[in-house]
């Protein structure tokens with residue numbers, strides 16, 4: 118894929134700056150002064166709502182403790198920590214080295230959570246890791262390039278085991294004023310564009326929820 122290297126370094130630079138200013142706020146803007154327990158509890162809430170309610174699609178009969186899970190845009194490990202309480206191995210990837218540094222420090226007591234700084238567009242940093250399930254929430258809403266998001270989706274397809282699920286969110290509200298290069302407001306997807314992206318990357322877009330809204334959930338099965 119030809120990705121604009123300027124955009125990748127801008128995403129990295131601007132998310133590093135946000136992480137240095139107040140990582141927990143930019144990860145979850147509900148509060149500016151998160152305490153450890155409340156912050157990680159908010160990640161457990163995400164997992165309770167989006168993962169534990171959906172274990173049939175996610176595990177498909179597998180023992181969660183035997184599963185390897187990927188989280189794209191892991192930030193400082195808010196959700197990664199909660200995923201690691203359920204699944205055997207969790208790999209979190211983020212474009213920001215500063216987010217990854219803080220995630221490693223905050224989750225030093227979680228031996229089955231691994232954090233990686235990627236280049237902002239692909240998953241080469243993971244080498245030949247294979248995953249049973251992939252997840253991403255409130256990340257692609259911040260990516261201004263359709264090409265980058267599609268590349269991540271194709272990359273997940275490459276790493277996911279056959280039949281596995283990639284459950285993720287995109288921006289579904291087409292009225293959002295996005296500008297090329299804005300690393301806060303990402304590019305929106307219509308339902309048709311989401312289906313086209315699944316087809317392009319080899320996925321079956323089996324379920325979709327929230328088209329037209331800020332939290333457009335997609336269930337792509339390999």
Ligand SMILES: C[S@@+](CC[C@H](N)C(=O)[O-])C[C@H]1O[C@@H](n2cnc3c(N)ncnc32)[C@H](O)[C@@H]1O
Nearest residue numbers: 132143144190191192195211212213237254256
């Ligand atoms: C709003 S935070 C959410 C973090 C995490 N998903 C959570 O819910 O706690 C968005 C995260 O996406 C990361 N991010 C933004 N653009 C990215 C990209 N192109 N590739 C990977 N991560 C990216 C940011 O560095 C940030 O950590």
